[in-house]
Amino acid sequence: MNLEWRWDFAFEILPQLLWGTVYTLMAAGIGYFIAIFIGLLFMLGQRTRFYVVNRATREVVEFIRSTPLLVQLFFVFFVAPQFGIKFSAWNAAMITLGLHYGTYLSEVYRGALEAVPKQQWEACKALNFSVSRTYGKIILPQAFPVALPGMGNYLVGIFKDTPMLATIGVVELMQSANTVGSLTYRFLEPYTMVGIIFLIISLPTAFGLRKLETVVAKRQGISKK
Amino acid sequence: MFNGIGITIAQMLCSTALAIIISLIFGLMRLSSNRLILGIATVYIEFFRGTSLLIQLYWIYYVLPLLINISLEAFYAGFIALGLNFGAYGAEIVRGSIQAVPRQQWEAAKSLNMSPILLMRRIIIPQTFPHLLPPFSNLLVELLKATALVSLISVTDLFFMSKVFNQTYWMSLQVFGTALIIYYILARFFLTPFLRWLEILAARKVGKLIG
Numbered sequence: 001m002n003l004e005w006r007w008d009f010a011f012e013i014l015p016q017l018l019w020g021t022v023y024t025l026m027a028a029g030i031g032y033f034i035a036i037f038i039g040l041l042f043m044l045g046q047r048t049r050f051y052v053v054n055r056a057t058r059e060v061v062e063f064i065r066s067t068p069l070l071v072q073l074f075f076v077f078f079v080a081p082q083f084g085i086k087f088s089a090w091n092a093a094m095i096t097l098g099l100h101y102g103t104y105l106s107e108v109y110r111g112a113l114e115a116v117p118k119q120q121w122e123a124c125k126a127l128n129f130s131v132s133r134t135y136g137k138i139i140l141p142q143a144f145p146v147a148l149p150g151m152g153n154y155l156v157g158i159f160k161d162t163p164m165l166a167t168i169g170v171v172e173l174m175q176s177a178n179t180v181g182s183l184t185y186r187f188l189e190p191y192t193m194v195g196i197i198f199l200i201i202s203l204p205t206a207f208g209l210r211k212l213e214t215v216v217a218k219r220q221g222i223s224k225k
Numbered sequence: 226m227f228n229g230i231g232i233t234i235a236q237m238l239c240s241t242a243l244a245i246i247i248s249l250i251f252g253l254m255r256l257s258s259n260r261l262i263l264g265i266a267t268v269y270i271e272f273f274r275g276t277s278l279l280i281q282l283y284w285i286y287y288v289l290p291l292l293i294n295i296s297l298e299a300f301y302a303g304f305i306a307l308g309l310n311f312g313a314y315g316a317e318i319v320r321g322s323i324q325a326v327p328r329q330q331w332e333a334a335k336s337l338n339m340s341p342i343l344l345m346r347r348i349i350i351p352q353t354f355p356h357l358l359p360p361f362s363n364l365l366v367e368l369l370k371a372t373a374l375v376s377l378i379s380v381t382d383l384f385f386m387s388k389v390f391n392q393t394y395w396m397s398l399q400v401f402g403t404a405l406i407i408y409y410i411l412a413r414f415f416l417t418p419f420l421r422w423l424e425i426l427a428a429r430k431v432g433k434l435i436g
Contacts, residue, residue, distance in 0.1 A: 066366060066412035067405045068373035071384055075405060078397035163279040167377060174279065187287040195284060198276040206275070 010189045013180045017190065020176030021197055027090075027172055028159040031097030035158065038102025043109040061103045069100050070164050077168045093165045101158050108150035112143040145217045152209035156202055163194075173197065229386030230407060236304050236372045236382060241365060243308025244315050251312065252319025266316070273313035279374055282306040286378040303375030303382075311368050315361065322356035323349060354427035362420035366412050373408070383407060 045057030064072070077092040087095070116139055124134040163174035177190035254266035273281065286302040289295075297305075326349050334344040376385035387404040391397055 062413065063405075063409055066370070066417075067408045068370040068384070070373045070376075071387075071401060071404050071408060074384075074388070074391075075397075075401040078391065079401060082398055160277040163277045164374070174277075181287075187283075188291060191280065191284050191288050195276045195280045198280060199272065202275045203271060 005188060005192075006186075009184075009186060010193060013190060014193070016176050016180060017173060017193055017197065020171070020173035021201075023171060024159070024162045024173040025201075027093065027097070027162045027165060027170065028155075030094055031101065031162075032155055032158050034094060034098030035101035035105050035154070038098050039105030039109060042102055042106035043113075046106065046110060047113075061106060064100060064103045065107075069096065069161055070167065072096050072100060073164060073168055089165075089169045092168060093170045097158060097161070097165075101154055104154050104157075105151065108147050108154070109143075111150070112147035113139070115146045116142045141220065145213070145220050148213050148216055149209075152206075152213065155209070156206055159202060159205070160198065226383070226386050226390070226403070226407075229381060229383035230411075232300075232381055232385075233369075233372050233383040233411075236300070236307065236375055236380065237369055239304035240307035240311065240368060240372070243304060244311040244364075244368065247308060247312025248315025248319050251316035252323065255316060255320040256323060270313045270316055273310050274317075278306065278310045278371055279377070281310055282374055282378060285309075299375070299378045299380045302378060303372075303380045307368060307371055307375070311364060311371070314364055318357060318360045318364065319353070321360075322353040325356045326352045352431055355424070355431060358420065358424045358427055362417070362424065365420060366416060369412055369416055370408065 042057055042061055045053055046061070048054050073093065073096045076096045077087060077089060080087050080092065120138055120142065121134070124138050129138070162172055165172055166175035166178060169175070173194055177194045180190045181187040251266045251269055254262050255270070257263050257266070282303065285306045286297065286299060289302075290297045330348055330352065331344070334348045339348070372382060373384040376382050376388065379385065384404055387400045391400045394400070
């Protein structure tokens, strides 16, 4: 078999893979953006006093969290047409990513809000602050540094889960590599390069996020060890 | 479908065993004062945590056999990739929980003239479990979910079987819905309660009470 690494071939397919990378980044970015808002919805659902809503949200979150993203992707992509809703592969992927990571982010938000000492809420009430002022000026600034590490982890996580989108035919980095591989019967270069591209992007991102955490923590006057 | 569940559980067990071994080895290597050992462990962990599991899976299944001229069955490739990947995450947990054991415990054991092996076995390791198990349980639930990926290299697991059924009967809702529910039941009513029980057991063993 053709075992040796061929540089000319690697350079030949590089532009195609880089285009794939752009789509991967877009998928991760948009998916994360949706997840941030869905996470908020889930978090609010879990904090309401209405027992039914509260309970139902918890169960839904638990269900989405304990089933595989891959199966959910197939579920959304293949089942929705049965009800007359047609998603393109891209839309189905964005919805699934958003829902899946929304449940994770809702847990992060919940933890962060619970980490704000109860006395802070009481003090706000005692000072007769409005709801928006309580959240905007007191609670959220304190909850944000707590939520940041978790949010950062899931940003990297969503990026690393995007190769799964290739399975329902979203054209991104992994799909480009698959295409190249099946056209040329050379899998060594495309898959290895995809791995390297992922490393090149995710390691600096993780590093940058860690830096950001310390900066934000310092600004809040909370020094991290 | 039942065969598929069996394969999924088998994948889960094999990769859990591999992941535990790897996370122990590399977790301890991360604590080494030897620069070389520390470096190897760091590179390994960063590499496997920095790239996607799916890529590692494809690489191990499609590329590795060509490189070193072996034939690797899909089942083995599947659990090896899962084990290597989750072992890297587990190694960090092991490192963190060993570091969480108070330093005085090491000093006390040393002053009682315990050998390093006895010190690890009798003093340090038992105390790591209460710290170790909660994050490890999360990791194992993630691992169970990740086993669905091995269907992409044609391991006939639960998800692979449901795709086959879907192609035969064209009932996506029923087939994929059932698959989702089975994964949910496995995670929620089997794996999680078992891990919770382990956590309580471990906490009780070192004289702490939780929950």
